[in-house]
Amino acid sequence: MALNDGYTYREELGGRARGLTVLAYLTRRYGHSDEREWQARLDRGEVRLDGEVAHGSEVLRPGQRLEWRRPPWHEEEAPLEYELIYRDAELLAVSKPSGLPTLPGGGFLNHTLLSVVRRNFPEATPLHRLGRGTSGLVLFARTAGAASFLAEAWRNGEVRKRYRALASGLAEQDSYTITTPIGPVPHPWLGNVFAASPAGKPSLSEAQVLERRPDQDQTLFGVDIPTGRPHQIRIHLASAGHPLVGDPLYASGGLPRADLPGLPGDGGYLLHAERLVFPHPRTGGLLTLRAPPPPELLAADEPPP
Known part of the structure; x- marks a missing residue:
């Protein structure tokens, strides 16, 4: 350390x-x-x-x-490399490795994506965050104007996000529209943790089957999330009966596991922010960015990145 x-x-x-x-x-x-x-x-x-x-x-x-x-x-050790996906005068997009926190917290300060990005781009301001165990695209603003423009675009639903997730069980449907509300529920270690809750905020995920893996009893999903609640994909797929493979916290139903409690920041699952589509703050035109998923999240008929 x-x-x-x-x-x-x-x-x-x-x-x-x-x-x-x-x-x-x-x-x-x-x-x-x-x-x-x-x-x-x-x-x-x-x-x-x-x-x-x-x-x-x-x-x-x-x-x-x-x-x-x-x-x-x-500080606990963490992978400190990232891949530069896009850069111009207003924006910066990188692909974060699994295991690296996006922002300081939980005992992490220097071992965060923000810290390592600012070594080369001190002006960079993150516009959103990924969970520590989630890999993929993180977008930064390089100017105050870009930050303001994109914050407004996010509020107006003009930013579209797609993820890939490896889930337990074989999906019976080819697609799922998941609307389970998400809010705080009791947790044996933390007091409260975000999970499926009738009293939670409205949430929407659109999940499509990319591949079924019968020999492993697993399903590869592509997931679009018009809303952005904490741990939304983990909770929503679990609420649909398909918790992420290796997720230490969420079980079927979208609630914290009773048999093996985990912490929200614990890793072990495969979840990747694959694509962002948003209006560019200078041109107004739509910009599409992609971060290649890890091999475990590729379908058998897809070429390696």
Whole structure:
């Protein structure tokens, strides 16, 4: 494991901080650490309030600036290579390997796609994200204008996304329109995790069979997702009775597994963002980008990339 550069987390306090001490606020706001751990960080001088070292007893008010200067830590290893798919003055598109997080979080900082892309393109801003275990296309803006244009295009449904997924079981139909709502449900480790939920948000996936593999009891799907809920394809195919092969979290029905709990970021499945179609921020014309899928997600009659 490599030691990273450390990171400073900053926030401007809102109304919920009013009247709390620094220690009480940090303990309530960031539940990943208990009061004893936060007090140890305060004692080491890692926390600052309005630029001054905080000791924990200070009473907070809205508008103050709170910082935690987290020292360098050892990150879990991850593949740090990516393939450049497209580049112009406004945009950058890359193919992310499975196992590399898109953005910082969950203990990852330097070992993220954002970090490795910005080594060569410091201006790049990701316009969406893929799960750590998902490979394929990630689109970046290189200008503020491009970022604004494409954010609006995403909101208006002008961006079309296609994935490939290897699922368990032999599909009885050639295509599936899946509308299972997705929202938070109880999880034994995390408190809540996104999954199939009647109280969730409306979601839509269109899945087409690309190949059935009877000898392995598997189906290769192409999946278009007009909506973009967390873990949508994993949840939707599972809700249709075809959880992804090797998925450690979602079982048939689209709920977290009861027998072998997994975490949302755990890998082991095969899911690839294969194609993006969207209007170009400068020309307005449709641009189609493709990232070749890994060999396991090719049908038998398809040539290797």
